[in-house]
Amino acid sequence: MDLINDRQSGLLEKIGRIFIDDSAEINLLMSNVFNLIVTYYNIERGMISIYHKEEDEIFVDIHHGYSEEEVNKGIYKPGEGIIGTVVKTGNPYIVMDILNEPKFLNRTGANRNTTANKISFICVPIKLNSSVIGTISVDIINNYGRDLADEYHALTTVSIMIAQAVKGRIDTIARERTLKEENELLRKKISMTSIQGKLIGKSSEMKEVYEKIILVSGSDVTVLITGESGTGKELIADSIHRNSKRSAGPFVKVNVAALPKSLIEAELFGYEKGAFTGADKMKKGRFELAHGGTIFLDEIGDLDISLQVHLLRVLQEKTIERVGGSETIPVDVRVIAATHQNLEEKIKKNEFREDLYYRLNVFPLLSPKLRDRKSDIVLLADHFLELYSAKAEKNINRISTDAIDLLVAYHWPGNVRELENCMERAVIMCSEDVIRNYHLPPSLQIFHENSGHGTLEERTDMFERELIIDALKITNGNISNAAIKLGTTKRILGYKIDKLGIDYRTFRVGDK
Template sequence: MNQINTQDSRLQPYLGTLQRIVSDMGPQRPFQSSLKSLLRTLAENHHFKRPHLVIFDPETQTLKLSLTHDPTKAQDVEYSPGVGVTGQVFSSGQPVIVPRMKDHPSFLNKAFGRSEEELATLGFICVPVLGPGEEASPREVIGTLSVDTPITDLPSLEGQCRFLQVVAGMIANQAAYLQEEMARQKHMMTQGLIGGDVAENTVQAANIVAASKSMRLVLNQVAQVGPSRATALLRGESGTGKELLAEAIHQASPRRDMPLIKLNCAALPSDLVESELFGYQKGAFTGAVQNKKGLFELAHKGTLFLDEIGELSASAQAKVLRAIQEQEIQRLGSEQTISVDVRLICATHQHLEELVESGSFREDLYYRINVFPVFIPPLRERREDILPVAEHFLKEYAEEYQKSIKRISTPAIDLLTQYHWPGNIRELKNCIERAVLVCDEQVIRTYHMPPSLQTAESTATDSSLSFCEAVAKFEQELLVDALKKARGNMLQAARDLRVSYRIVNYKVKKYGIDAKKFAVSKGRMGR
């Protein structure tokens, strides 16, 4: 009994740490924040020094130090597989215990500048981080987790090593996501989508999710027009997020601390729109029992957003034009002019050029508001945004309705990506909200989706192959086609196939496909 109690007392610190790690790795926590929190917990609970996570970068074939709980030290150190203790652990997939770093002949201290005293008083433990497994297939080593630890007896070091192996197993998914994110960011930098001027000039709005190149260009335009007082015209189909972009423009302007006033010109009868915009004097019409400020006055020194401006009546168009040109308005029933300083943002889903041709929209007003047009592509033309936007809404509604929903299943993702989304972001938002409401599991599945999405059908052909053989053959064909199109770039192939980078990397190795040979396949097509 005493022996059991003694073991329990030794295990208690480890169990407490594991409980804290599980709590910090909640389903709604960003994976990078979770990993940083984990490293901090290891340092605080067990006196580990410099706990750090190293992730393998398939593009450079090096081990890159991505996260550490030592902000004073460099985080961009690279190791080569097989070189040094960290490289040996990665290549072999086996943990290594160094009782005292000073006594280890092959120990390479590339990551941190340790003092002589530290080398003499600290040991080093490094364990592999294995990627998520699939069925009975061997798990791939995707990185390492290591710590500096005070010198102690070998049994204690072995206990610490086993504990770190458990921790490494718990973070497999997060580490794999981080590996994928590293590859994605590197690809985007090479394509000019982040870094340089685009990264500096792109608006980072909390409610705008933009993974596609086209939407990042839109955000770049928003960042360009935001600091000015120029009138912006947001153009795009209904539900593409014009109001959110108007908010982003306002927040990027010097007027961000002043009011942003909004009006949907199609939501009110034409005779009421003018009274809303310009206000009225007491007695101006039946029911006008007191003076009322219009939206132009309320937006003084701020921004006025006019959605569906193509719905304005001819009379309202003339008054809006005067307000833009003269920076003054008149309330209904009053001859007194009121000066206003308003930055105008307009939006429409209509073809204003056709309205100008037909005479239903003033040409001079069109040129006044079309100073800086921003065209927002529909969701069906930026399918890279579908999944991240859906996950954003999933997190939002899971919190609102207090549901413990962790993810969207792969078949449900297929439904989302195959659908044509005539209602754009607004329709996707409603779809996810409905799915969250009806879901009583931890995963959104196809039967939680609206019936309109479940009409998507996949094609199949008869085959004499077994089911498993047919699936494997089909996977290989898809991979080869995607790699040919992407010229051997596995990250781009993953984006085209709408799967994660790590899945493509695993499948390429599973089927023995040489991705490098497709790097020049495009040039050979002309032969």
């Protein structure tokens, strides 16, 4: 008996230690608790099931020894089987031999090898304020028909300990379901090309980004934006803020990578007068300045690991302390972080805290690469052309067909930022009303040449074809007018059109 009590005490002590670490996510916390139970007792399989009142159904949440297919089958109504009976009555249920229990439905379809071992089954309710919110149920190998009082008391005690965590898990699942339902509604309604006029694109990848922006803007959850450099992560963060209930508040941007390690803490959390040499007056940090609004932490992957615990505290407790001060200052701030790095790899290298990652990654959002949304390249190029033509006070109104071919064919390692720089340069280089392929940067020309367009004849034909097509577009397919515009005769132009295989009729708008 002393051995049994010692084992139970050891289990409860370890469970208590898990609950002390409040940085763990609820589902991770519950999984750790359940794994301890499995380890301490001879448990074949088991589960923590949650009762969802709105659906009036009981679902498996945490499990051991079941396949995902079996878990998906394990759904009960109150009163159905043993689990449903426990939820309905609030009373525990112990079966010494499941083979002889008619209430045991085995709805999961798990293959219980009853010919080799005698399996007992225990199911205890998880209660909060006298209401049943779930169950813990386990299969125990019990060939000798021993008394299961020790296991029953341990499971009952654990059910009391995890009740608040289960309630938190129910709330989390409810929020996730609400978000999913809202997302489905948005998918039917959404038909947009930009959010607040800053994000541009009609591709399916960008429509998904727009949907997620609107979806997450309605809440205050922390967002982690990932994606390559130059994909527009800051614009996404800005759009989330502008479409949120915090839009009237400040939007404070912090580039973590640009701040020296020695200054990051003071910049983020502020400092008191006399905190260090040169601190001749109190200064508020970025978190205080963002009070009532949103703080955007760009390149969060570059935050030194020694400082990550301070950010974790802000996310957990919603308070900060200035450097050199002892006053705890509450802050009402929505946090959006971004990185181009793989934080999971950094966790493996002990360069990023796992608990901080889970706090930041509540709502992940991927900013797509430009090469993955090629249908947006022309739209973006036209936008930048209009923008920089106006700034340069030039009347450049379009991009030639061959220049478009170069833009679309290029792989854009620098993403949208590289495309913007490309179009700004093209506007500077251009002295006519059309951006042509030779106005584009050498990197695009070299890429095109390496793709098999290299001989003098091919390049000459390509250049002539571009000029002729542009002229035919302007003149609505009229060869005579196109010849005049190009400074040649109708006969010579007709010869070139035949040689290059151009169908002038496709440019006659009225004939289409």
